[in-house]
Amino acid sequence: MFAxxxxxxxxxxxxxxxxxxxxxxxxxxxxxxxxxxMVAAFQSGRDIxxxxxxxxxxxxxxxLPVPRRTFAVSRITGGVARSLIATFPGTxxxxxxxxxxxxxxxxxxxxxxxxxxxxxxxxxxxxxAFASSIEVFATLRSAIQLYLSFxxxxxxxxxxxxxxxxxxxxxxxxxxxxxAFRAIGNQGSTLYPISILVGPSLAFALLGAICYLWxxxx
Amino acid sequence: xxxxxxxxxxxxxxxxxDSTSRLVLQMARRDISTLFRTPWIIISRSLAFIVQLFVxxxxxxxxxxxxxxxxxxxxxxxxxxxxxxxxFIIGYDIFEEAxxxxxxxxxxLPISRRQFIIGRALGGAVRAMIYTIPMFVIVALMEKFSNPLxxxxxxxxxxxxxxxxxxxxxxxAVSVRSANRFDVTLALLELAVSRASTALYPLAFMPSxxxxxxxYSPVTFAADSxxxxxxxxxxxxxxxxxxxxxxxIFVGVGATFYFRRLEGGVYA
Numbered sequence: 001m002f003a004x005x006x007x008x009x010x011x012x013x014x015x016x017x018x019x020x021x022x023x024x025x026x027x028x029x030x031x032x033x034x035x036x037x038m039v040a041a042f043q044s045g046r047d048i049x050x051x052x053x054x055x056x057x058x059x060x061x062x063x064l065p066v067p068r069r070t071f072a073v074s075r076i077t078g079g080v081a082r083s084l085i086a087t088f089p090g091t092x093x094x095x096x097x098x099x100x101x102x103x104x105x106x107x108x109x110x111x112x113x114x115x116x117x118x119x120x121x122x123x124x125x126x127x128x129a130f131a132s133s134i135e136v137f138a139t140l141r142s143a144i145q146l147y148l149s150f151x152x153x154x155x156x157x158x159x160x161x162x163x164x165x166x167x168x169x170x171x172x173x174x175x176x177x178x179x180a181f182r183a184i185g186n187q188g189s190t191l192y193p194i195s196i197l198v199g200p201s202l203a204f205a206l207l208g209a210i211c212y213l214w215x216x217x218x
Numbered sequence: 219x220x221x222x223x224x225x226x227x228x229x230x231x232x233x234x235x236d237s238t239s240r241l242v243l244q245m246a247r248r249d250i251s252t253l254f255r256t257p258w259i260i261i262s263r264s265l266a267f268i269v270q271l272f273v274x275x276x277x278x279x280x281x282x283x284x285x286x287x288x289x290x291x292x293x294x295x296x297x298x299x300x301x302x303x304x305x306f307i308i309g310y311d312i313f314e315e316a317x318x319x320x321x322x323x324x325x326x327l328p329i330s331r332r333q334f335i336i337g338r339a340l341g342g343a344v345r346a347m348i349y350t351i352p353m354f355v356i357v358a359l360m361e362k363f364s365n366p367l368x369x370x371x372x373x374x375x376x377x378x379x380x381x382x383x384x385x386x387x388x389x390x391a392v393s394v395r396s397a398n399r400f401d402v403t404l405a406l407l408e409l410a411v412s413r414a415s416t417a418l419y420p421l422a423f424m425p426s427x428x429x430x431x432x433x434y435s436p437v438t439f440a441a442d443s444x445x446x447x448x449x450x451x452x453x454x455x456x457x458x459x460x461x462x463x464x465x466x467i468f469v470g471v472g473a474t475f476y477f478r479r480l481e482g483g484v485y486a
Contacts, residue, residue, distance in 0.1 A: 003406050011413045011428050018423040019288075020281045039405075043398075050397070054317060134314065139262040146269050156277045 001036055001086040008032035009093070029097055030181035031154035033090040034116060034174060038148055040086035041117045042141055044079030045124025048212070049137050052128075072212040076205055079121030080114055087113050098185040108190050109181065115194065116177040119201035120148075122208030129215035148174040173200040241329045245337020246344060249308065253345045259307070260349060267300050267353050285420060293357045294448065295417035298379065298441040301350040302417075305380040306408050308342030309387030313400055316391075335388070335473040342384035347377055363448045371447040378461040379440035383411070385468035392475045417441040436464040 009032040017025025051057040066074070095101045095109050123144060131137035151165065152174035161169055169175055180193035253260070271293060279289035315321045324334070354376070363369060390407065394400040412418075414428050415437035421429055432438055443457035 001402070004402075004409060007406075007409050007413050010425065012418075014425045015419045015423055015428070016278070018425070019284055019419060024281065046401075054397075133258075135256045135258040139258040142262040142266060146266055150269050150274050155274065156281075160277050160280070 001040055002089045004039065005032050005036040005087070005090040005093075008035055009090075026097060026185065027182070028154055030094050030178055030185075031149075031174075033087055033094050033113065034154075034177050034181075035149060036090050037083050037087045037113050037117050038120050038145060038174075040083040041079055041120035042124040042145070044075065044082065044121045045126075045128035045141075046137065048075065048125060048215075049128040049131060049134070052215075053132075053134075068213055069209075072209040075125065075212060076118070076121050076208060079124070080117045083117035083121065084110065084114055087117075094181065098181070100184060105184055108184055108194075112177050112180045112184075112190070112194065112197070115197050115201045116173055119173045119197075119204035122201075122203075122205035125208035126204075126211040129211035148172060152178065154178055171200065173197055173204070176200075238333055241333045242337040242340060245329065245334055246341035249311070249338060249341025250345050250348070252311070253348060263300065263304055263349060264353070267296060271296050271357075285423065290361055291420065291445075292418060293361060294445055295419075295441050297350060297354045297357050298376070298437055298444060299412045299415075299417045300353055301346050301376050301380050302383050302412055302437050302440075303408055304349045305342060305346040305383035306387045306404055308338065308345075308384050309391035309400075309404055311342075312338070312388060312391040313397070317397065332473065336469070339381065339384045339388060339469050339473070342387070343377060343380040346380040346384070347373075350376060350380075358448075361448075365450070368447045368450065371453065372444045375440045375443045375447070375458070375461065378458075378465055379436055382436055382461065382465040382468050385465065385471065385473070386411075388473075389468060389471050389475050411435055411437055415441060434460070436461060439464065 009029060013025055013028050013032055016028065048058075051061065061071075062068075064071070091109050091113055092101065095106050098109075100106055100109065124141070127137060127140045127144070131140060147168075151161075151168055152172040153169065154174060158166055158169045158175070176193045176197035180190045180197060183190045183193055275289050275292040275296065279292065282288040285291070312321075315324065327334075329337075351373075354373070358364075358369065363372075386407070387404065390404055391400065394403050414424075414432050415435035416432060417437050417440075421432055421438075424432055439457040439460040443454040443461065446452055446454040446457075
């Protein structure tokens with residue numbers, strides 16, 4: 001995962017930085033880390049899908065002496081923890097670039113990554129509950145990743161999008177996660193972007209939990 | 219009834235008379251036919267191409283002032299990047315077949331291992347071409363590439379890249395045993411091969427540590443060769459030679475690894 005982040009940041013973002021300017025490199029740098037978080041979070045859904053369709057482990061797991069709701073919540077928590085661990089070095093690198101590595105604001109950076117991952121883990125679990133084949137899972141994953149990456153403010157301002165598309169960009173959790181990181185970098189308050197990010201993240205996590213409970217009915 | 223007649227005819231002809239090329243083509247046809255059984259993949263890759271080109275490249279080219287006509291540059295490169303990405307899919311197919319036990323059945327078919335492997339590599343490459351040609355047509359229309367000879371050479375470049383990447387993907391599928399490790403390795407390899415290349419940005423703007431390796435990426439060979447031939451500059455013999463070497467090495471290595479794994483019973 002760190003290698004993935006490294007390629008995104010030190011190859012793609014650095015090259016666009018040279019093409020456009022160093023400020024642009026700093027502007028898109030947190031996107032590399034959030035894209036890594038997104039990929040790591042989606043692995044949770046893929047694991048659940050594989051447990052059911054490939055490894056035939058789902059029925060065994062559901063015989064464990066754990067209530068279904070607790071089990072669903074633990075899957076989400078595990079996914080978020082995994083994503084935080086996978087992006088740990090990346091978050092440190094971005095914090096270094098933004099000059100907050102040794103500041104208490106580092107906690108805010110991890111909070112943003114955790115909140116963002118929460119929503120994506122929920123989405124990936126919802127997808128895994130309904131995708132009957134790996135192709136469907138991969139297609140939905142790809143579509144969601146396209147939406148998160150390209151219809152967000154990672155690379156460009158929301159004002160550059162056609163008016164019709166702007167509401168889609170505004171409701172994208174990636175937009176608010178990246179805005180929160182930029183606020184950290186500008187020494188501004190993250191309260192506003194984080195308070196908006198909480199909405200879709202909790203909604204997606206709830207959706208994931210509900211879908212997982214539905215799927216766990218067997 | 220007619221189905222069973224065909225079966226008998228096929229089995230009668232296999233032991234003695236079937237030519238190598240026919241068996242290879244039969245294996246390739248099997249992989250190509252999976253393309254039409256999995257329209258979801260076509261949808262997702264086409265969507266990715268459209269969003270990358272008409273949203274990302276269109277918007278970002280407005281910022282790029284140091285390199286004129288960046289959108290046009292990106293458009294050709296995005297086709298090359300897409301075909302490289304799609305050619306990696308064959309590795310996932312082979313890994314899944316091994317996990318699901320389908321490979322055992324395939325190995326009982328009356329076809330030699332070598333024909334089986336070359337057929338799979340060819341099938342993966344042709345499948346990638348079928349995916350990518352519509353995207354290439356869109357770019358050719360947008361950029362008004364109309365010289366039939368140039369277009370043919372560009373398609374040849376794409377095919378060579380697809381064939382080589384298919385071999386690379388097969389090599390990875392038979393070398394890595396853990397599913398998670400395989401997913402991560404292939405995704406990483408795909409990212410490295412595509413991003414550290416001149417497909418999406420010019421060599422002059424890459425950081426020095428990337429610019430040192432990028433000229434040797436197969437995606438760079440294909441992208442440079444395609445741009446040269448489509449823009450009417452010349453045939454880029456060096457890039458074509460690089461692509462041919464890449465194909466020879468990775469289809470050869472892939473075949474050897476695959477053959478050893480199959481015969482070693484690792485998939486059993």
